[in-house]
Amino acid sequence: MPDEANGDSLSPEGEVELYFKMCLIRAVEEHVVSAASIGLVPGSTHVSIGQEAITVGACSALDPKDLMLATYRGHGAFLANGGDIKELMAEIMLREPGCCAGKGGTMHLSDPEHGTLLTSAIVASQIPIAGGVALGCKLRNTGQVVMTFFGDGAACEGEFFETMNMAKIWNIPLVMVCENNGYALATPISKSQATPDIADRAKGFDMPAEIVDGNDVIEVRNAVARAVNRARSDGGPTLIECKTVRYGMHSTRSPGYYDNKEDANAWRDVDPIPRFRAALIEREVALPAALEEAEARAKMEALDAREFAQAAPLTSIETIRANVFAE
Amino acid sequence: MPDEANGDSLSPEGEVELYFKMCLIRAVEEHVVSAASIGLVPGSTHVSIGQEAITVGACSALDPKDLMLATYRGHGAFLANGGDIKELMAEIMLREPGCCAGKGGTMHLSDPEHGTLLTSAIVASQIPIAGGVALGCKLRNTGQVVMTFFGDGAACEGEFFETMNMAKIWNIPLVMVCENNGYALATPISKSQATPDIADRAKGFDMPAEIVDGNDVIEVRNAVARAVNRARSDGGPTLIECKTVRYGMHSTRSPGYYDNKEDANAWRDVDPIPRFRAALIEREVALPAALEEAEARAKMEALDAREFAQAAPLTSIETIRANVFAE
Amino acid sequence: MSDTVADPTRTLAMREAVTEALAEAMEENPDIILLGQDIGKYGGTFGVYRGLYERFGPDRIREGPLCESATVGFGTGLAISGMRAVVEISFMDFSTVAMDQIVNQAAKLHYFTAGKLKVPMLIRSTVTSRLGLGSQHSQSLEAWFMHIPGIKVAIPSGATDALGLMRTALRDDNLVYFIENSGLYAEEEEVPTEYYEIPFGSARVVRPGTDATVVALSSMVPIAVAAAEQLEEEGVSVEIVDPRTLSPLDMDTICESVGKTGRAVVTHDAHGTAGPGSEIVARIQEQAFDSLDGPVLRVCGEDIPLPAGLSVSKILPDEAKLIESIRTLVEKNW
Amino acid sequence: MSDTVADPTRTLAMREAVTEALAEAMEENPDIILLGQDIGKYGGTFGVYRGLYERFGPDRIREGPLCESATVGFGTGLAISGMRAVVEISFMDFSTVAMDQIVNQAAKLHYFTAGKLKVPMLIRSTVTSRLGLGSQHSQSLEAWFMHIPGIKVAIPSGATDALGLMRTALRDDNLVYFIENSGLYAEEEEVPTEYYEIPFGSARVVRPGTDATVVALSSMVPIAVAAAEQLEEEGVSVEIVDPRTLSPLDMDTICESVGKTGRAVVTHDAHGTAGPGSEIVARIQEQAFDSLDGPVLRVCGEDIPLPAGLSVSKILPDEAKLIESIRTLVEKNW
């Protein structure tokens, strides 16, 4: 974990590793879109393209023992937090070796071994659950910090507020990371938020809040690191709003709505990956060739994972019937 | 409705009328407690003793056409808003001539004719309903303002926040009056609120909010009048927090909890009725005799109502079976 | 040319039927307001509102923030203030977020105010039992709402019924929960051109038969028809009854059928245990015990959370399971 | 002196039984945390937690703000983080505020993570069906939770069962919804002094009989006993079975009884339509059709929201209604 972290506190290798992870997520998500388009991901899947800086930056500020909960738009968070790429791909394609044996699918990932407890498909529902996990960590003095991701839409649901209130009263080690991508399905924040900044919502609870550029991986990392430090030193919860721009659609099933084509393409102008690449080169952290190598490696890993998943057996009926109750 | 109202905008008669109403509520509530103690109000009843300045002050700032929704602690609001005392008493004692035919009971009052739509027994549930009523008024351009009462406990429930957000976005004529009496059942606000002031919660929505002394009927009236003016002139919603002190118990069934006897009796030191009486005399608005007369009249009306209710028939099984569906 | 002239019809998909009934009612009644998320230009998660925003504008097609509980509360507030609210809860699973407002408020206000308030509100949800969207996006929860007095529950199985029931719902002064299975949206039917309504509490005999009665709900209706056609070939004649509304529930039509056939199977996607079928079974044996040649059987969703992926269909009822069940009834001597 | 020495017993009220089981488990397992409103020094709305705060302190008896939804969410979070949560939802009616967390999260996490997460959580609610607190404070909603796979539902009718079931619940690694009727809290029973647990899914034959079986839930159990005693005098012998848990449901014991008596009545306070009894009836006729001399009848809460006041009992089942129903079954030749 970076101490009052900033880009400099990372080694050059560390920064390239962040870059690699962002590329890995991008490559995986592109496979997900393509797999979905040929029917390998039935139903719907919500990719996190364009939001890689948030998940990668935020997770990089956690210790390995820390815990994380995310949303149905969770592939990126899962990978950023160290989840196995093959288990992810297999899960998305509903195969036996998936991280949830292919029963959860794209919206329900779990990998407690790497600290990813769950991703939930009911908007905002994971926020109080994360609060409870944080309370458990505090009560057992484990020194763990708990982070939860959620969207701007989730910030309209009552549980977001209920959790802020409880988190502040009980002073629990919770880091609440809002990925404000400007839309909840087809609803722009102008129609869903009393003020444009979700961070405002923390004011009523006297909870520290920060707004960061969600397309700048180092800025996200640093802000989250401050929150993690606060949480770890018993300073209580923090809300971090990461401003970003949604990748031109809500999900493969529900396109969402944009007033015009420019809005739908706006994410490209702020794409965090080329931006981080340029910064790394400008700051002379890495040579273009090294970054190209990282990107190529990411693509290779993603392709491998996809091939693994496609070759894996679909979840069996025995598996489907299992786990209704714990023994 | 007072225009940028203050005590002076009320005639002396008007002020004495407020005093009378406060005395009326007090007298009714005392009958309710005594009736409950001899089994005439089975179950549980939540009286509003000590909180008369809030309901009377707030309702006095409404126009007759305005609408109001309150809570299970709603006898005071019902009367303050012009409801019939006999119908109230009969309802509390579960009699046929009750305002809800004796099927709602103490927690469920309704008197649309005088603008009291409903009182709800699920904490916070009436807040979004009030929002919807306000939206309806706005859409139909009726010029009506909608007010809802709720407690400090309700300010922990998600719907309070959801409604603030919607009310602000849609700029609806809603006045949200929080009766902060320091407790939700046995839970003091120190255990239930991230900050002691509920008014803080409006900050995150850029909604105007005021804190007033809830035991000063004129102060309440003035603050609500400002909010009503704002709402009526399409200026949107307001949150008003009225600080008060609970009457030594939560309900006749659930005493609530106080750390010590002093806390349980604290309400007496700030009792709004003697306080208003003293102010009226000091400001030479009324002679002690006139106030005594008002108080005596209130007691008489309350007694009449109680006797009426006790003599009225209990709700019949035919009535009980009616109204499951509207025809 | 035949003697009787068939009533003129037109082709309509179930999705279009819902849209049409909404548009028609909004045209006629300016007090109808739609509330929900993503119902504006986007047209709703399932496209049911397409075109309405353009026709009726943002005041009446009122797209709001993502908070189902307050949204239903606002709908109730609109309804008691003299408007008529239509509230979208896109997936039926999300009704869980708004249960207090639905069950304790909207369903009960008319009752406990002794009729002073009315709540003319329609809640619409789509059930996606067979899309494979996972445990939180697949549930058929109609039994919950049947259980609560003060709620009417409509659950059409095709365009004709959806149109007629929706028209009735939009004139009813009570809370109506309207449940549409996404698998039926694209299904087309010949629908009468003349205006008609379908009263609540009137089941439809989808197909006459003499050997067994199948009471089928929603997406199980077309599957039951397929099963019946298959069995017809084997000489087993199956009558299919679609209750169309669960509350009120038309037991007369169901019992009349059972009186004729002596055998009944109830089928739906919802979990079997404490599902809508449990009530139907309980009432059949209460009201038609003497007619029964054997127990009333159920072919329902297994008691397993619905997994992601198309394998979800393996734990849902299908033609084969239904045929097997009917055969058991017909063949076995009880 | 008789040959057999009776097992030693002590007198315990149902409320005390619940408190004792909680205290005992908390003593033994430091990972148990209680969450809810008013559970501290006050001891809970129904006094069930009295004394626990003094014994276990504010960290473990964690009194919090009034927000049932997030409270259940926090409970789930505690549970998946390795603790065991006990969450108070004081009146069962308030479960409506937390349904998503109960039904979509806590009940399903184990399933959709393929067993990676466990949710050892107990939710406790009191049902006040007969206190006359009005429509929003009277509901018996157990059928909703029976309907959802992944939830176990316990519904004791007295101290002995409450103690044994609560002990089991506090060792179960699943979500358990524990339902207590306030009318039973003060009822005392002779309870074994020796430690015992009652496994889920084991019904109790409360009283043996030969002419008719009454399956009774919760507060209807003592009323059924009174009815049976009355009928005994008329020469009708009634066997009473208390399922004790609705999920899992012990049909073996119920069907064994029906196999003997040939007649069954199911009774509970919950609304009849789509209530827990519907499922029990459906299963009895499925599994014991050949034994039945007549339909399985139900004596349940009417399908009316519960009004305030003690007249509420008029629309709930009682001894007279139960007796009438049993007589109908016994007298009529089907």
Ligand SMILES: Cc1ncc(C[n+]2csc(CCOP(=O)(O)OP(=O)(O)O)c2C)c(N)n1
């Ligand atoms: C309670 C609930 N309501 C509605 C939905 C349907 N839905 C899924 S994602 C979504 C938009 C959420 O927006 P946001 O929180 O901003 O996250 P994003 O999709 O932008 O990542 C909606 C409405 C849901 N899953 N849960």
Ligand SMILES: Cc1ncc(C[n+]2csc(CCOP(=O)(O)OP(=O)(O)O)c2C)c(N)n1
């Ligand atoms: C959703 C819900 N949870 C719990 C309760 C039980 N309950 C009734 S009143 C009350 C306290 C509410 O406190 P507050 O909002 O401050 O109002 P007050 O009683 O002080 O007027 C509680 C917990 C309820 N009625 N509804």
Ligand SMILES: [Mg+2]
């Ligand atoms: Mg978003």
Ligand SMILES: [Mg+2]
């Ligand atoms: Mg209070």
